[in-house]
Amino acid sequence: MMAQLLDGKSLSLEIREDVKNRVEKLIHKNGITPHLAVILVGDNPASQSYVKGKETACRKAGIISTVVKVDALISEVELLKIVDDLNNDTSVHGILLQLPIPKHLNAENVIEHIRSDKDVDGFTPKNVALLTNGFPHLVPCTPLGIIRILKKYHIPIEGQHCVVIGRSQIVGKPMASLLLRENGTVTICHSRTKDLQAMAKTADILVVAMGKPKMVNSSYIKTGATVIDVGISRVDDVIVGDVEFESAEKVAGFITPVPGGVGPMTIACLLENTLTCYESLVENKR
Template identity: 50%
Template sequence: MVATRIDGKAFAAKLRDRIAGQVAALKDEHGITPGLAVVLVGEDPASQVYVASKGKQTKAAGMNSYEHRLPDDASQAELLALIGRLNADPAVHGILVQLPLPKHIDEAEVINAIAVKKDVDGFTTANTGRLATGQKAMVPCTPLGCLMLLRDQLGDLSGKDAVVIGRSNIVGKPMAALLLADSATVTVAHSRTKDLSDVVRRADIVVAAVGRPQMVKGDWIKPGATVIDVGINRTDSGLVGDVDYDGVAAVAGAVTPVPGGVGPMTIACLLANTLTACCRANGLPDPQGLGL
């Protein structure tokens, strides 16, 4: 068996096209343009690349992009004041603070200062709580992208046995909540789970988000299972995921590559969340075909 390669890059491109069409319709029919504000503190090279990419794709979708840069030594009070202004700005529908932040800034306090309705990263305590309890929420972009890929590959997830490897607030926990909402049977495993390979081996769906290069081996995988690799690990041989792709591809029914799998979905889902936030702010129905 050779697994189907799940092409996240192609899926994300189609999603962005769909978003651009809905943004154009929103402008034509209501005179409204969604706006995304991205805040970068400091000069982290990787963060600068991410912010530039987000700005480029936001504009390509027909949205307004607002970029705010603060120096590395900016105070927490300055950052919170900026967020306060963005919360109050009606032209801004989504706010994203690029992580990580400098060590002198309380990340949790900053995230929770973002207005819940503009929290397009889905990281505020209010949105994570709503997601966990089955209420309407802004959903973190990476898990949302994973869910889209799973639905596209498998259709109905009801009754599927899913294992999420990783328990982070950004991926693992919200991924489990999304799978539960789709009526999958979910196990959240992690690096300290006993007999981890045996736990994974029974799963129809495996989502690997543990941050360990190529940890998930082919003999961990149930034949025909669908494997979503969230990991992005820089090694001497280049970028690799949390999954041993070649070994897993020989057993699985479908698997995402790294790069080109989950990664491209994250920014596309950020745009989807911004469009959703804009519609909700203006009393319009949620856009169709963009996730939940």
């Protein structure tokens, strides 16, 4: 029996429609339009594509989207000045630094300078600390989207063994914190984990975020497990994830496709986070 597909695309459309309706009501109530500013450093084709997708999503939701494009050779001092200007701009409610940025720039330092109440990515130290301590406010979009998928399909987290492969600040670590908050029993694995295959196969919920195309096949998956594939890569002109889908779907109980699984949820949750920032800055200060 084949695994049931976890359709992130359809769920993301529901969320985006809800965001659009909320935006209309907020504009009518406050006379102020939510505004997201994205800083794009350099001309990385993948980054440009991602930013274009975010612009389109904002426009359809009624959110103003401003892309601040800067040269790849910009100094860190100049980039921090741009962040400060956006921090102080009362018309801007959310700020996003499109990653990666050129290696001569310290991404962590730049992110630290973003106001925590405008941090739509949930990457600033204050928002990371709030999440880690069990009081999330602005949460990284991809892990948040994964939790939304699990809840949409009524997949239990409490008491389940959740294995997260990947320990990045963007997905792995915040994912573990969110699963813990839902009372999952969480194991974080990474490239240096001994016998990764055996560890993965103990998971009731397996989240794969290693950035290695088709790394996980059916031999890593317990029969009936839920498999969440965060990876997205282009191999021989085909979009694939970190999970070898063809073999995995024959073993798993539930699985996210690539594309159409986690990816659309990331942008949908970005829109929600933009509204969270807006409400914090506009609604709560009326």
